[in-house]
Amino acid sequence: MKWLIVLTACLLGSSIASANEVDWSKVRSLDVYPAIPINPRMPLGGPEGRITNGNVAAAKQFPYQAGLLLYFEDGASWCGASLISDRWLLTAAHCTDGALGVDVYLGAWNRTDKTEKHQHIIYVSNRNIIVHETYDGVAIVDDISLIKLPVSIEFNDYVQPIALPKVAETYDTYVGKQVIASGWGKISDSSRGATDVLRFIEVPILENRVCNRWFLGSVKSTNICIKTTGGISTCNGDSGGPLVYNDGESTVLIGATSFGIRLGCEMGWPGVFTRVTSYLPWIEAKSGISSK
Numbered sequence: 001m002k003w004l005i006v007l008t009a010c011l012l013g014s015s016i017a018s019a020n021e022v023d024w025s026k027v028r029s030l031d032v033y034p035a036i037p038i039n040p041r042m043p044l045g046g047p048e049g050r051i052t053n054g055n056v057a058a059a060k061q062f063p064y065q066a067g068l069l070l071y072f073e074d075g076a077s078w079c080g081a082s083l084i085s086d087r088w089l090l091t092a093a094h095c096t097d098g099a100l101g102v103d104v105y106l107g108a109w110n111r112t113d114k115t116e117k118h119q120h121i122i123y124v125s126n127r128n129i130i131v132h133e134t135y136d137g138v139a140i141v142d143d144i145s146l147i148k149l150p151v152s153i154e155f156n157d158y159v160q161p162i163a164l165p166k167v168a169e170t171y172d173t174y175v176g177k178q179v180i181a182s183g184w185g186k187i188s189d190s191s192r193g194a195t196d197v198l199r200f201i202e203v204p205i206l207e208n209r210v211c212n213r214w215f216l217g218s219v220k221s222t223n224i225c226i227k228t229t230g231g232i233s234t235c236n237g238d239s240g241g242p243l244v245y246n247d248g249e250s251t252v253l254i255g256a257t258s259f260g261i262r263l264g265c266e267m268g269w270p271g272v273f274t275r276v277t278s279y280l281p282w283i284e285a286k287s288g289i290s291s292k
């Protein structure tokens, strides 16, 4: 696949990447814990808590998982994304908003290992990034964006799209269902940055009403929350990444990591995601992708 070229080096005169060498210590794990009001009466979770406290993924386990190395005027950030077709990725608006461009990592497991055989990096400029028109970075509403690859990619065991939920009149709330979130985000609150190898957690969906007790009303119907008992949570660097549900027959994308609290990922506060079923018409209007 000769068209898979890394344009990082020529794009950036900066010190983060030069001659295809990324200085990972300079890449920020995007803050998924924006200043959301929190309920001071809610108890803090157990201290043993951490894709804090997740498991290391096996190769090919999450072929729809993509990584994003996003370039901004003042540096770079790391986020996750989901491959939803041979041309499109879904991620969070707070990841891509203001980015000049992004290196999309596909088929990666150890993202820092350039010798990984099935890992491909494709540069996409911000002309091919669509941030939701009514994304509000203060209230964190409509935290969704789409990235269009410059060319269609070929699928293999390491690179596969994830299906969107089927278009319907009403959607499952998924409350109580076991779901899986994955990413290269921080593995503990004391970690300095995102981790090398892909990790995942399996957790239940929390009812929005209950989730809102922790976030004082900041959780909208267009969000979906996970329970993070024991500090098993998404964390900085997982932003934009997939939350999936397998109903026994198929696996569908139901969320994109959006926010938590600044206090840390091990505190037992729920993790909040953009609810994919709320945006199916928007996704179809922009990308033409839908599941009927």
Ligand SMILES: *[C@@H]1O[C@H](CO)[C@@H](O)[C@H](O)[C@H]1NC(C)=O
Binding pocket: 110, 111, 112, 113, 114, 196, 197
């Ligand atoms: C990931 O790759 C980097 C760079 O090759 C290496 O230093 C590191 O040990 C690898 N991590 C794991 C867990 O294999």
